[in-house]
Amino acid sequence: MTTLNQAVDRHLPASMGMDFPEQRKLASSTTLELRAGQGIYREGQRAAAIYQVQSGAVRVYRLMQNGHRHILSFYGPNEWFGLQDGLFHDDFAEAICASQLRSFSISGLPTLPVNLLGIALNSLAYANSRQLMIVRQSALERVAVFVKEMADRRPGISEFELMMSRADIADYLGLTVESVARSFTKLRTSGIIRLHGRGQRYVRIVNPEALAALSM
Amino acid sequence: MTTLNQAVDRHLPASMGMDFPEQRKLASSTTLELRAGQGIYREGQRAAAIYQVQSGAVRVYRLMQNGHRHILSFYGPNEWFGLQDGLFHDDFAEAICASQLRSFSISGLPTLPVNLLGIALNSLAYANSRQLMIVRQSALERVAVFVKEMADRRPGISEFELMMSRADIADYLGLTVESVARSFTKLRTSGIIRLHGRGQRYVRIVNPEALAALSM
DNA sequence: CGCCTTCTTGATGAGCATCAAGATCAGTGG
DNA sequence: CCACTGATCTTGATGCTCATCAAGAAGGCG
CATH class of the missing domain: 2.60.120.10 (Jelly Rolls)
Structure with missing residues (x-):
């Protein structure tokens, strides 16, 4: 120690x-x-x-x-x-x-x-599931998994606030802050999610099917 | 299914x-x-x-x-x-x-x-430990961890046979067969281990300190 | 010997880390 | 009210690591 x-x-x-x-x-x-x-x-x-x-x-x-x-x-x-x-x-x-x-x-x-x-x-x-995800999914897929995971905790609510920073997300997914930000941007520009609010921490899922397809 | x-x-x-x-x-x-x-x-x-x-x-x-x-x-x-x-x-x-x-x-x-x-x-x-290793260690480090893990199961014995193929090792460490082979070669050429026998599956640990340092 | 499997080695490229800088926002104090 | 500061997020440029593709080497077994 x-x-x-x-x-x-x-x-x-x-x-x-x-x-x-x-x-x-x-x-x-x-x-x-x-x-x-x-x-x-x-x-x-x-x-x-x-x-x-x-x-x-x-x-x-x-x-x-x-x-x-x-x-x-x-x-x-x-x-x-x-x-x-x-x-x-x-x-x-x-x-x-x-x-x-x-x-x-x-x-x-x-x-x-x-x-x-x-x-x-x-x-x-x-x-064990996380091991699979982290080892073999791309950065974009991992972020998609994360967003879906967070969304699934609030059944029926399509918009929610992320409690954690991009740095937390990065350390959770085995990525860097930059890669996380880029993946969020990609999800946004491809019309799968929408972001707003303080620090872009509010997420609205626009295309749940596409999100699910990515996070498979 | x-x-x-x-x-x-x-x-x-x-x-x-x-x-x-x-x-x-x-x-x-x-x-x-x-x-x-x-x-x-x-x-x-x-x-x-x-x-x-x-x-x-x-x-x-x-x-x-x-x-x-x-x-x-x-x-x-x-x-x-x-x-x-x-x-x-x-x-x-x-x-x-x-x-x-x-x-x-x-x-x-x-x-x-x-x-x-x-x-x-x-x-x-x-x-959980494997999650850390797989996410943030390099290919060489992961193979070093693996070799050390296998060695630690046979306390006191410096040479042992790997029961599993390179493909098994790759799927265990989240690498490809080629990357595993290259890492083994690197460990061999840097004098940390010696390999021989059928399919290079017999491992002798020559420099345990260096191995431990890599697998930290 | 020839065939199959496993392992190794080489060449190339994709994806992400890294480095650097700009953007946005909340909080603070003049 | 506005400038200043620090934190967080985004975007761009570059390079490294490892996956991929391809081919050769080394057994094991008919």
Whole structure:
């Protein structure tokens, strides 16, 4: 963990760099209120709880030896995260925007209202799918997959706001910010989506069929 | 599953194309003897058991819509595989070489001699690590990781045989056969490994430090 | 020996990273 | 109200890495 903190400093705004609350003994269920960018847990910390998003959004990532950040997953309302192999976290979790979480102490296991194995297997299937996508899809296809993934979380709503920056998306898809921007532009100019609002973060899906075809 | 069989035919020798035994009701523990290339389960089949390798080696892969094969993992002696989210397999498992497996019926759950959650979390951590590697490591680094991974399974033995073909390795690392061959050559000419034997599948690690440095 | 499979090597090109600069916008303070 | 600042996003130019295409080399097996 010698190089870790340097890498962390590169990714966290200075004002938030050490903004990970010490994991303390939790009651079997606790509600957490988080500001944008606030840390939930970090690498090396003892894994003592699992979390469910109530509102807002969370990113979970790992840092590579070279300091590169790779986002493993984004989590939205009702989704679970934080379940860990071994005693200590090997990844980081942060709120992307103002969020509410519910945390469940693992030691309260018998009373947990969830099927841990189910969560784990679900995460595993998802991680495997992402492997396929990242390895063999083009930049444009990956961005299409991402947009579709975000859209599918809001069934029936054709326009929505992306909570995450282009940099987050890039680190999630294994691309650079520039490639992500170019792919968004390509989706826009080919009439598949429309973009507007602060930082072009509002997406309207104009041609869902074409989007689905790309993200296959 | 319309395009699936075409894709399968592309990857399985014709003589083995349909060589997946129907999954039948298993006693709580059964030993399986498999020839090289023989299927263990396939996509769409009901997931009814988990498996432990006794001897030999297994590859587990998924097929993409475009027919591309991506190998999610290789399994060696004592390792577990086949645990599945949902009722049906979404991947394929095959013996790479003559192998012995032990299969455990899932319905015999209370008597299972293993911690399913542990296996699932372990697989999840592994899948996540592979995501990082595949996204941001160069071809040479990925092959170095692979060689080190294989070597680490045989502690204390500096020379070993790779059970899998270059094509398997390519589909595992997200590269082409040619790129894998070139990377092996580079490792050889830079004095990190030595290769010989049938199909250059015998590997001797000459410079473990350099290998480790590459596969970081 | 000839055929097939697997592995290697070479030449070329496509796609994305990288480097650089401009555009847009929110926030800040005169 | 407007200029200034910093963050985020976009666009352009260039080069590197790896995929692709093509062909040769090295076994294994009839």
